[in-house]
Amino acid sequence: MPLITPSQVVLDLSAPDSHAATRRLAETLVESGRTTDVEAFLDDVRAREEVMATGLPGGIGIPHARSAAITEPSLVFGRATRGIDWGAKDGPATLIFLIAAPEGGGEAHMQVLPKLAKALMDQSFRSALEAATTEAEVVALVEERVSLDEPKQGTPQPVASAAPPAVESSESTQSSEPTHSGDEGAADEASAGGASATTAGEGSHSLHLVAVTSCPTGIAHTYMAAEALRTAAEEAGHTITVETQGSAGSTPLSRSEIQRADAVIFAHDLEVKDKGRFAGLPTVDVGVKKGVSDAPELVERAVTLAGQWAADPQRAAAAAAATDLADGTGDEDPEVSTATRVRQWLMTGVSYMIPFVAAGGILIALSFMLAQIAMGEQGAIEITQYSLTAEGDFNIANSFSPLSLTSWAALFFVIGGAAFGFLVPILSGYIAYAIADRPGLVPGIVSGWIASTMGAGFLGGLATGFIAGFVARWVAGWKVHAGVRGVMPVVVIPLLSTLITAGLFITALGRPITWLMDSLTAGLEGMGGGSALLLGALLGGMMGFDLGGPVNKVAYTFGTTGLTVAGTATDAIQLKIMAAVMAGGMVAPLALALATTVRPRLFSEPERENGRAAWLLGASFISEGAIPFAAADPVRVMASSVVGSAITGALVMAGGVTLRAPHGGVWVLPLMGNFLMFVVALAVGVVVMAAIVIALKTMGSRAAQPEGDPQRVAA
Structure with a gap:
């Protein structure tokens, strides 16, 4: 089936904003039978837009999404003569391509993206689209440049003749997989008539x-x-x-x-x-x-x-x-800057660790819940006796029964515990990977396991990750004989960097860091009253400070790695910390959703749209739902977020709320201890933050109005 048909071309696209325009384009997929649920597809497109606007320099918009509601890889084209704001800094978009791909059809989706981006760099292609008079003419132009049956990566590709347009916009952070598109068979000589570059000592030599x-x-x-x-x-x-x-x-x-x-x-x-x-x-x-x-x-x-x-x-x-x-x-x-690179290294380690946290933590939380149903109040403690190495009935591999609720609880606990066992090694390994690339993985993971085994916790993982990365990078930079160079990546670098990092940690750094973690844990267990309030406020404030950034992730890592030792009555403080961390991270998106509902005129139309989505994001413990607001008004939003989140964290800690799940938001309320206090604390923080945001924005809007302005009086 072709990517685009005449029914998927709108030559006179007119809409008040990008959301309405996207809906108009998506409706053509209903007419052509390529979507089973246009609302679900639009939700997926909107979720993608909330990550980063898809407007490009040169008057282009490329909204796109993978969606279970799409049945065939599809392109829809719209031409907006008056232009529609699509988030690009150089002005509105006049040429819009909506890319729709089935949820399991990523291959086709990903073939389209580079070809479409390449074609849009060509001024002649854009001009032809602007001049097209019929839908069939647009289809022919697109099919000539963008199709699914062209050779994939590794094939020589033509070079666009037009110079690239200037770009002012920048991308927001989100991890992606690599691809390749290049001139594999390009000749060494420069093309005839090409302008020669002026270089020091190079003259007209082609490089x-x-x-x-x-x-x-x-x-x-x-x-x-x-x-x-x-x-x-x-x-x-x-x-x-x-x-x-x-x-x-x-x-x-x-x-x-x-x-x-x-x-x-x-x-x-x-x-x-x-x-x-x-x-x-x-x-x-x-x-x-x-x-x-x-x-x-x-x-x-x-x-x-x-x-x-x-x-x-x-x-x-x-x-x-x-x-x-x-x-x-x-x-x-x-x-x-160095600070930016350190942040990138840390965030790389945390991003690779989070899937292990989610899988292991939720399985363990479900395990405890099932164990309490099957064995009563002591079930959460008794289930921890099960393992793959235990004797007798406590060896789940030998005693599992599909009809036993206790067996299922034990199975979840063993699998979740296995996932949790990788937290510190993965954190360490991928920090080292970010610093030294592949050579850092072996010393980082091995040394991280050693840190975990010695009880050094996430502090040990951070230490081994950075040490392993720099040691591996140093060894990899040695100038060696050509005969040795081939075995450096597979033998020399992992051998020496692992020996140096692990040896240094075992003999010198491990014991002080382990002592520090033990002291910190003991101090946390002894906290009560005012000190517990202070800890909850600190953790909540950190979660609300940069909304998914490094400070937020440090607090989150502190909470989740504490779950690896949780399971007995003596470590209930770790479960309280996790509850305070989650509650603090939910405040900002929910508060901004409330603020946009109560005082919508203080926010732009895109912010009001983001506010509607922030209800679900906040309820699901996705702090990043507040990022669009913080990017537009960082001082007011971040200041109010820290206050509201700190209040919630303190109340959760004071209320003795416990949580065994590392993620989930309101969806894991049944897994909480004293979940009513969690809801109350969250509501208080949300209302406080929303009130502060509204007050600060109201004062700002009044200050911006000149004296005598009727809008100032009305405000």
């Missing part, structure tokens, strides 16, 4: 460059940066092969492509995967938006740097010996 592009969502900017770099390289008389680490999976650059490269360009907002492949190459390292807007300058910088290295072999040798696998070599973007 071969390689590049890696990525953005947090892995869709638009990833591919547009790749196409802009290809265009800029061709116009400068050079060749380039680009690896796009986007959302469609990855075919990495071949070893031969990298070996014959004169320089590499990293235009990325995510850590470049397997960065060590490019060790020893002159490197330009910038954010992805510069890859779109400043591609000619990046090519010129890469060529200049290559010329300098060629003219000064000693400089190249010294740089190769000091190769920094995490930060790259050569010309690095000065805008990326």
Whole structure:
């Protein structure tokens, strides 16, 4: 079935906003029988838009989503002569493509994205769409450039002739999988008539460059940066092969492509995967938006740097010996600060750990709930006797009975405990991975397991993760004989970095960190009254401070890793901490949803739309539902969020609420101890924060009105 048909083309699209426009486009899928539930599909598209607006420079909008309500991969095109605001900073969108993919049809979806982004970089394609007079003409134009039966990655692709439009927008953070789109078979010579670059010591010599592009969502900017770099390289008389680490999976650059490269360009907002492949190459390292807007300058910088290295072999040798696998070599973007990199490393570890937390924590919580039903009040303690190594009936592998509720509780407990056993090793391993790439995994995971075994907790995981990453990066940067280089990644680096990191932790760092964790745990267990209130307020305030950022994640990690030792009456403080953390993280989105409902005129239309979605996000313990509000008004929103979340955290802790599940929000209320107090504390914090937000915004709107303005009087 074709991606687009004449019935899926709207040449006179008119709508008050992007949501209404998306609905108009989606309705064509109902007419063509490609959706089973248009409302469900629109909800999926809106959820994607809440992550980041899909407007692109040059008057383009590409709303998209995978959805269970879509039956066939589909494109819908709309042309809005007057333009519709789609979130791009350079103005409204006039050309809108709605991409609809089945939930299980990611392959087709991902084929469309890079091809569409590439085509939209071509001014002639955009002009043809603007000039089209019939729906059939649009279908023909699109099918010529975007189809599902073209060769996939690794095939030479034509280079757009138009220069890329300037871009001002930037992507928001969200993890994505890599893909590849490049000129694998490109000739070494520059195309005839190409302009030669002026470089130090290079003259008109044609070079071969390689590049890696990525953005947090892995869709638009990833591919547009790749196409802009290809265009800029061709116009400068050079060749380039680009690896796009986007959302469609990855075919990495071949070893031969990298070996014959004169320089590499990293235009990325995510850590470049397997960065060590490019060790020893002159490197330009910038954010992805510069890859779109400043591609000619990046090519010129890469060529200049290559010329300098060629003219000064000693400089190249010294740089190769000091190769920094995490930060790259050569010309690095000065805008990326050390604090930003540390945050990226920490967040990488936490993001890989969270699925283990969710799977293990919910299974353990369900286990305790079933155990209490099957065995009474002591069930939550008795179920902890089950394992895979226990003797007799407590060995669940030997004693499991499908008809026994106790057996199911024990099974959930054993599986959940196994998942929880990986928390600290995964946290450590992927912090090291973010720093040193693949060489950091072995020392990070092994040393993280040692830290967990010694009782050093998440502090030990943080320590081993950073140590392992820097040690692995240091060893990987050694200049070694060519005969040894081949075994460095699989033998030398993991052997030495694991020995150094684990040995250092066991002999020197492990005991002090374990003592610190034991002291912290003992102090928490002894907290009561005012000190418990203070702890709850601190944890709640941290959850409300940056709404999914590093401070929020530190508090969340503190709460979830405490669950790994929870299970007896003596560690009930850990369960209270988890309850305070979850409640604090739910306040901001719920409070902003309430504020937009009570005083909608204080908020823009997009914020009111976000407010409606924030009800569900907040109820589900997704703090990020408040990010759109914080981005638009950070001071007022963050200040009020900290106050409201701190109040909720303190009340939850004081009320003795306990929670064994690491996630879920209101959906895990049955798993809480004293859940009514949880609801009361949450309601108080939400009302307080909403009142503060409304008060601050009201004062701000009055201050913005000049004296005598009738709106000021009305306010």
